[in-house]
Amino acid sequence: MNATLTVEGLKVAIGAANVLRGVSLEVQPGEVRGLVGESGAGKSMLGRAVLGLLPANATITSGQIAFEGRDLLAMTETERRGLLGRRIALIPQDPMTSLNPVKRIGAQIGNLLRHHLGLPKRAALTRAAELLTEVAIREPERVLALYPHEISGGMRQRVLIAMAFACDPALVIADEPTTALDVTVQRQVLQLVERLRLRHGSAILFVTHDLGVVAKICRSMSVLHAGRVLEEGETADVLVRPRHAYTRALLAATPRADRPADALRPVPPALIEQLWSEAHRLDRAGEARPA
Amino acid sequence: MADAMADIALTLPPSRLLAGLKRGGARLWVGAALVAVLVLVAAFAPVLAPHDPLEQDLMSAQLPPAWMQGGDHAYLLGTDSLGRCVLSRLIYSARIAVAVALIAATLAALIGVALGLFAGSFGGWVDQLISRLIDVWMAFPPVLLSIVLAAVIGAGLTSVIAAIVVVDWTRFARVVRAETMVQLTRDYAAAARVIGLSRAKLLRLEVLPNLVPLLVTLLAVEMGIAILVEVILSFVGISVAGDTPTWGSMIAEGRQIVYQAPWIMALPIVCIISSVIGLNLLGDGLRLALDPVQRS
Numbered sequence: 008m009n010a011t012l013t014v015e016g017l018k019v020a021i022g023a024a025n026v027l028r029g030v031s032l033e034v035q036p037g038e039v040r041g042l043v044g045e046s047g048a049g050k051s052m053l054g055r056a057v058l059g060l061l062p063a064n065a066t067i068t069s070g071q072i073a074f075e076g077r078d079l080l081a082m083t084e085t086e087r088r089g090l091l092g093r094r095i096a097l098i099p100q101d102p103m104t105s106l107n108p109v110k111r112i113g114a115q116i117g118n119l120l121r122h123h124l125g126l127p128k129r130a131a132l133t134r135a136a137e138l139l140t141e142v143a144i145r146e147p148e149r150v151l152a153l154y155p156h157e158i159s160g161g162m163r164q165r166v167l168i169a170m171a172f173a174c175d176p177a178l179v180i181a182d183e184p185t186t187a188l189d190v191t192v193q194r195q196v197l198q199l200v201e202r203l204r205l206r207h208g209s210a211i212l213f214v215t216h217d218l219g220v221v222a223k224i225c226r227s228m229s230v231l232h233a234g235r236v237l238e239e240g241e242t243a244d245v246l247v248r249p250r251h252a253y254t255r256a257l258l259a260a261t262p263r264a265d266r267p268a269d270a271l272r273p274v275p276p277a278l279i280e281q282l283w284s285e286a287h288r289l290d291r292a293g294e295a296r297p298a
Numbered sequence: 299m300a301d302a303m304a305d306i307a308l309t310l311p312p313s314r315l316l317a318g319l320k321r322g323g324a325r326l327w328v329g330a331a332l333v334a335v336l337v338l339v340a341a342f343a344p345v346l347a348p349h350d351p352l353e354q355d356l357m358s359a360q361l362p363p364a365w366m367q368g369g370d371h372a373y374l375l376g377t378d379s380l381g382r383c384v385l386s387r388l389i390y391s392a393r394i395a396v397a398v399a400l401i402a403a404t405l406a407a408l409i410g411v412a413l414g415l416f417a418g419s420f421g422g423w424v425d426q427l428i429s430r431l432i433d434v435w436m437a438f439p440p441v442l443l444s445i446v447l448a449a450v451i452g453a454g455l456t457s458v459i460a461a462i463v464v465v466d467w468t469r470f471a472r473v474v475r476a477e478t479m480v481q482l483t484r485d486y487a488a489a490a491r492v493i494g495l496s497r498a499k500l501l502r503l504e505v506l507p508n509l510v511p512l513l514v515t516l517l518a519v520e521m522g523i524a525i526l527v528e529v530i531l532s533f534v535g536i537s538v539a540g541d542t543p544t545w546g547s548m549i550a551e552g553r554q555i556v557y558q559a560p561w562i563m564a565l566p567i568v569c570i571i572s573s574v575i576g577l578n579l580l581g582d583g584l585r586l587a588l589d590p591v592q593r594s
Contacts, residue, residue, distance in 0.1 A: 087494075088495070092493035099492075106489070110507055
């Protein structure tokens, strides 16, 4: 069976700066893979590359992205659009701004269903109400008639999650979906994502900087730094027996309930320094090689 | 665009529609009232006008309005130097003003919005081409361009409208281009792209509804401008055919006898000012009323 998502040796550059330096990772059907890294590690960039949403000045210099065995980068625009939203979906980072401010919730979910499933207007609204019930929104009919600014951030995030799973996608890319939410809502959202994943049979690529979140819902994880995968494996293995110094440093920098706060150690600057010089050495080696 | 507007306006439940109208405030009401009067007068001109606007009566030329000394109750606002009823001429002039405002502003909006969306969403050389075109266009004195155009195509309602459209599409294109660019950088637009919407659908379903409040204001302002341009063109005598009454031609005629009969020039000016103010107020009020983000 094909992996749901295969990324191989992906290199992305913005102008002269390398953002991804040969990233490889696989997401198996139904798997939840965490993609962890500090800001600037390139984890969101990877998600955007898969979705074909790279900024205009970014170029993929080498590597491959395959979805269910089909080369995403070789696809025509139309083919890829057919997959987006239906087979590959996104849970965006910021629920406050990711819904169209001047369209009712019902129109936004309805449009998606009509676009991909060809449902007639009435049926699309009925289905939209069912989807809202799935994400534990009470009085879905009332919410469908509201505008985004009339509902809370947690509720907007649930609407976006409902939209992501609406067409039973094979892969959902969750781009730090809990970052903008307060902690009490975070837990609910994570549980919700897990429940919907099981019901719709989707795999998830969970982009986050929060190791706690990874520990909660990801079966496997990749640690990203300066556009390189430093370590990957089963979450339980990586968190209990981290092999790379950077992973250990990240763990030591993560607050935990069972440790006093003064046990927190920032990632040592010397380590960061070393990792970047490795990355730059890689860049120079790439340039030296004849193209 | 009209589609998107209708969509937003018509799907509002009554309570929200009311709230929107309330937020529009006095501006909305005063503007709507002035515009309604203008439109009704234009529509029912034959019923409202006490006289044929072209009927001359040299025996009763330059009569002052009825309430002034020497006024005649048959001619409520007096007569011009050919003895034609000023009130009837003002009423019939409203027809030209309304026709020009509606048709010219709508056409200018359609062209401008289409080009603006193109430029704003494609970027690159398409944007360069359209933007430079706008720059060059706007460097031309607009009234002069209108006059040249009307003179070249010949007088008539069609050429007045054409002159206005050709000059004023830039007003829409410029604003729509900039706003489209802004909207496309918003997260919701990225989210919509990830849903797999094509560029055309993205613009029509996601971006355009966000432009509606802006477009309503622009359209109303543009209607006012169209009325003014028509006035200028008919003032210099290259608007519609000579005997059709227009506010501009009335001002031109009244100017010559402004010392003997100032009301002949003053009255059409009052009509123009109240129409344009009405349109501007209406546009402002509608913008507030239509923008769902300001609803709370």
